[in-house]
Amino acid sequence: MTRPSARDEAVWIGVDLGTQSVRALAVTAGGEVRGAGGHPLTGRRDGPRHEQDPEEWWTAVGAACRQALRDVPAAAVRAVAVDGTSGTILLTDATGRPLTPGLMYDDTRAADQVERINRAGAGVWARLGYRRMQPAWALPRLLWLLEHRRDLxxxxxxxxxxxxxxxxxxxxGPVATDLSSALKTGADLVAEDWPRDVLADLGVPDGVLPALERSGTPLGTVSASAAEHTGLPAGVPVIAGCTDGCASQLGTGRLTVGSWNSVLGTTLVLKGVTDDxxxxxxxxxxSHRAPDGHWLPGGAxxxxxGALTxxxxxxxLAALDRAAAAYEPSDAVAYPLVAAGERFPFVAADAHGFVLGEPRDDAERFAAVLQGVGYVERLCFDYLAMLGAPVDGDLTLTGGAARSAYWCQLRADILGRPVTLPExxxxxxxxxxxxxxxxxDLADVAAGMVSVRATVDPRPTHHTRFDDGYLRLVGELERRGWLPRPVAEHARERTPA
Known part of the structure; x- marks a missing residue:
């Protein structure tokens, strides 16, 4: 029997709808990337408003997929799934034609609607663990549209x-939405349904919200017209996707309970896997709901x-990395916020960045920022442990900062645990x-499709040397009234004497 050539090996297509661009990959079961494509996106910002043109998303999806599939035989494509930015919404008519721009994930025009939502849904939001919605979530924007664009x-x-x-x-044709994307629109992820009584109290009309399915559920197949636009073969299954943050976590390949992914880009995002x-x-x-029923808690x-740029x-930055190694630890302790206000591991709208002490030069100032981000990351894990989350499983580092070998080593030292870098x-x-x-099985599939580039172990002599700087930051955050005392006390208890 003749085995198929490597060129004909089965591939699965992943499409990422990012803020700046659409990215498409064709990937084999063994994790080999057979094709990649991308296409830029533009947006419009005006104060609290951030919008994109949905038709531009579709144009970019077509361009990215055609590029990714250029050298992939049609018969090799098995399925496609799409991830998108969390909380980005629009209104469409019955045919799917957009009636509004895409109101993006960080659009906060609906801040005035949040209090009413939190009163109406207090019991549901508490049961779901997050207690209250935030101004940038999707349900407030839906109420804003109901108030300001009722004509639609x-x-x-x-x-x-x-x-x-x-x-x-x-x-x-119309499709169900995935539970992951629907979280910020108010979906009850325990019941796996919309909280209809709450939505009725808020005036959301029946029939406006789509049906719900778990991520990983088949939604339909690629139509003939979509095949012509994207290069995807007609009839290929379309699988319910998820948010980009959850997709990043799936892309680490570590999906067993207790595993975590720390995404360090412009900001820091942690996501993990729990049973409960x-x-x-x-x-x-x-917490998002995983396709296999586990929970995917996280915070940003x-x-x-972004503080470095x-x-x-x-x-x-590579030269500054080398110079920063002379300051381990820095005598200065930094809390390097990218923008005003903190969201995790505590909420403080009035929080702002600061530096304790006076750095001697740019190298120490740079070192203080690197270490300060590492201290906040450590505080996030201390807080997760306080909530009862298992935090001692595999830890992967992703995001743009993972390209800095020095910063990855420093974070492993500050956290006192090995870190894994995916390929x-x-x-x-x-x-x-x-x-x-x-x-x-999702975990088995992910383990096979994701390759590891390196594992970085903490240097045995380095973990405790950062304890004093960490505790100085914890104490200052508490003194300023931003970090609640029980959280600060727990962090101190988890730091060896």
Missing amino acids: FADGVRLAHQTDFVNARLTG LLQDPLGVVY SSTGA RDFPGRD HAEPALGAAVLAASAGR
């Missing part, structure tokens, strides 16, 4: 998440590598994992 709500009008819009174009839904009295951790801090513009860490890979997992 005729028969057949539907709310669509970013992934829904693209999946409807792929299949040629976490209850967070501060409301800073919220306002600290991150802001404070060291145009500098040689290809991006949401499109996670979407491809989701496409391949329909009807199969």
